[in-house]
Amino acid sequence: MSTNRDHLYHSFQVVFNTWYNSLCNYADSFLKDESACEDIVQEVFMRVWKDRPDLIETEGIRYYLFTAVRNNCITKLRREKKGGRVEWEDDAVDYIPDKENSPTDYMALVQTAIEGLPPRCREVFLLSRISNMTYKEIAASLDISVKTVENQLSKALRMIRAFLKDKGVYLAWALVNFFL
Amino acid sequence: MSFLYKPPFMMEDNEHIRLIAKHLSRSASPDEEAALRQWLDADPDHPIELEAMKKLWETSGIIFNGRRFDEKAAWKKIDPRQKASPDIYASPATFRRRWTKTLAAASVLLVIGAGWWYYHGSRNPPLQHVLADGDVRQLTLPDGSMVWLRKGAELQYPPTFDSRSREVELSGEAFFAPAPDVFRPFRIHTSHVTIEDIGTSFLVKDRGTDGEVVVATGKVKLTANEDLSHPLILSPGQKATITKNKLSFSGMGTPNFISWKTGLLDFRQAPLDQVARDINDHFKVSVSIAPDLRSEAGNIKVTARFDHQPLEQVLEELRLATGLQTTQEKDTLFFVRK
Numbered sequence: 195m196s197t198n199r200d201h202l203y204h205s206f207q208v209v210f211n212t213w214y215n216s217l218c219n220y221a222d223s224f225l226k227d228e229s230a231c232e233d234i235v236q237e238v239f240m241r242v243w244k245d246r247p248d249l250i251e252t253e254g255i256r257y258y259l260f261t262a263v264r265n266n267c268i269t270k271l272r273r274e275k276k277g278g279r280v281e282w283e284d285d286a287v288d289y290i291p292d293k294e295n296s297p298t299d300y301m302a303l304v305q306t307a308i309e310g311l312p313p314r315c316r317e318v319f320l321l322s323r324i325s326n327m328t329y330k331e332i333a334a335s336l337d338i339s340v341k342t343v344e345n346q347l348s349k350a351l352r353m354i355r356a357f358l359k360d361k362g363v364y365l366a367w368a369l370v371n372f373f374l
Numbered sequence: 375m376s377f378l379y380k381p382p383f384m385m386e387d388n389e390h391i392r393l394i395a396k397h398l399s400r401s402a403s404p405d406e407e408a409a410l411r412q413w414l415d416a417d418p419d420h421p422i423e424l425e426a427m428k429k430l431w432e433t434s435g436i437i438f439n440g441r442r443f444d445e446k447a448a449w450k451k452i453d454p455r456q457k458a459s460p461d462i463y464a465s466p467a468t469f470r471r472r473w474t475k476t477l478a479a480a481s482v483l484l485v486i487g488a489g490w491w492y493y494h495g496s497r498n499p500p501l502q503h504v505l506a507d508g509d510v511r512q513l514t515l516p517d518g519s520m521v522w523l524r525k526g527a528e529l530q531y532p533p534t535f536d537s538r539s540r541e542v543e544l545s546g547e548a549f550f551a552p553a554p555d556v557f558r559p560f561r562i563h564t565s566h567v568t569i570e571d572i573g574t575s576f577l578v579k580d581r582g583t584d585g586e587v588v589v590a591t592g593k594v595k596l597t598a599n600e601d602l603s604h605p606l607i608l609s610p611g612q613k614a615t616i617t618k619n620k621l622s623f624s625g626m627g628t629p630n631f632i633s634w635k636t637g638l639l640d641f642r643q644a645p646l647d648q649v650a651r652d653i654n655d656h657f658k659v660s661v662s663i664a665p666d667l668r669s670e671a672g673n674i675k676v677t678a679r680f681d682h683q684p685l686e687q688v689l690e691e692l693r694l695a696t697g698l699q700t701t702q703e704k705d706t707l708f709f710v711r712k
Contacts, residue, residue, distance in 0.1 A: 329401035
C-alpha cells in the first residue's frame with residue numbers, strides 16, 4: 195500500500211528523469227566540463243530531496259532546478275577564477291558564417307545560426323529552449339526584466355529566421371509538413 | 375495594460391515573431407493570443423509561417439539539449455533509497471561534511487529498505503505505474519507533459535519515452551497537457567481507443583466498456599483500437615463518446631468537464647438537466663429531476679458560479695435560483711416543484 199513518502203519518491207524519480215539531461219546541458223553551457231556538470235546537477239537534486247521536498251510535486255520545481263544549477267555553476271566559475279561566462283558580455287559584432295562552407299542540413303544550419311547570436315541573446319534563448327519556462331520564470335531565474343526576455347527571444351528568432359531564409363531552407367520544411 | 379491592436383495587414387513584419395515567441399513560451403496574454411489568431415486567419419501564408427517558426431523553435435531545443443547524459447547511472451548515485459556509502463557524496467568537500475552526518479543517522483532505516491529496492495532495481499527498469507488514490511493526482515511525465523489523474527484512475531508509462539513516439543496507458547479519468555514535441559506524437563491507449571495529441575490539452579474518460587474524450591485546447595485525433603479506418607478529429611470544446619469500440623462525435627462538452635481538477639462549476643444559461651449531470655459528475659452523487667418536471671427541465675436556465683464550494687451550498691443556491699425544492703428518495707436527490 196502506497197504512502198505519501200512513496201508518492202514523493204516516485205515523483206522525485208520522474209522529475210529527475212525528466213530534467214536531468216536538460217540541466218546537465220544547461221550546466222555545460224557554463225562550464226564546458228561534462229563531469230563537473232553532472233556533479234553539480236546531482237548535488238542540486240540531492241539538495242531538493244533533503245531540503246525542499248515540498249517543491250517536488252509543484253510547478254515551481256523547474257524554476258528552482260534551473261536557477262540552482264546556474265547559481266552553482268557561477269559560484270564554481272568564480273571560485274576557480276576561470277572567467278568563463280559569468281557576467282553579461284557586451285553584444286559582440288554579429289558573426290556572419292562563411293557562405294561557401296556552410297552545411298545544407300537544416301539542423302546544422304540552425305546550429306550555425308545559433309552560434310552567430312550575440313551572447314546575451316543566446317543565453318536567454320538557450321534557457322528558454324532547454325527549460326521551456328515562461329517569460330516570467332526566465333526573467334526571475336536570470337534576474338532580468340520580462341521585457342528584456344521578450345526582446346531577446348524575439349531577436350533570436352528574427353536572426354535565426356533571417357539566416358535560414360538566406361539559405362533557402364526556412365520554408366521548405368514547413369510546406370512539406372503542412373500538406374501531409 | 376491594454377494591448378494596441380493593429381489590423382493584420384498593417385502588422386509589422388517583426389510583430390508576428392514577437393507574438394509567436396510569446397505563444398510558444400506559453401507567455402502570451404489573451405489579447406496577444408487573439409491578435410495571433412487574427413494574423414493567422416488574415417493570409418493563407420501565415421499558418422505556413424507559423425509552422426516554419428515552430429520547426430525552428432523545436433530544432434533549437436534539440437540542439438541545446440545536444441549531449442546525452444546517463445540518467446540511469448546518475449540516479450544510482452543519488453537515489454535516496456539505496457544502500458548509502460560515503461563515496462557517493464565524495465566531492466566537493468562541503469558536501470561530504472554535510473552528508474555523512476545524515477547518513478550515519480539514517481543508515482539503519484536504509485538497510486531495512488535497501489534489500490527490497492536492490493531486488494527490484496536490479497531488473498530492467500519497469501513501467502511506472504501510478505494509481506490516484508486521492509481526489510486529484512498531478513504528475514509530470516518524463517518529457518515534461520502534465521497529467522492530472524482523477525481518483526481511481528491508473529496510468530502506466532515508461533521511465534523514458536521512446537525516440538519516435540510517447541505512449542502511455544490509461545484507465546479511468548485524466549486530464550492531459552502534453553509537452554509539445556513535433557518529432558514524437560503523444561498517444562494514450564485506453565481499453566478501446568487510442569488518443570493522439572495534435573494540440574495541447576484534453577480530458578479522457580475510460581470506463582472499460584465505454585468512455586469519453588473532451589478537448590480543452592488544440593486538436594486531438596481518436597482511433598478505435600479495433601477499427602483504424604475512421605479516425606475522428608476533435609477541436610476545442612468538442613466531445614466524442616466511445617461505446618463498444620465505436621467512436622461517435624457528440625457535439626460540445628459542457629465547460630465543467632474538468633471541474634474535478636479546477637474546483638470550478640460554471641453555469642451560464644445552462645439548462646437544468648445539464649446542471650444535474652455536471653453536479654453528478656463533480657460531486658459523485660446522484661442528483662436527478664422529478665418525472666413531472668423533466669419535460670420542462672430544458673427550459674429552466676441557471677446562471678451561477680461555484681468555486682470550491684461544498685454540495686450543500688451549491689444546492690441551496692440552485693434552489694434559490696430556480697425556485698425549486700430538493701427531496702431525497704433512497705439515495706437520489708430530486709429537484710421538484712415547491
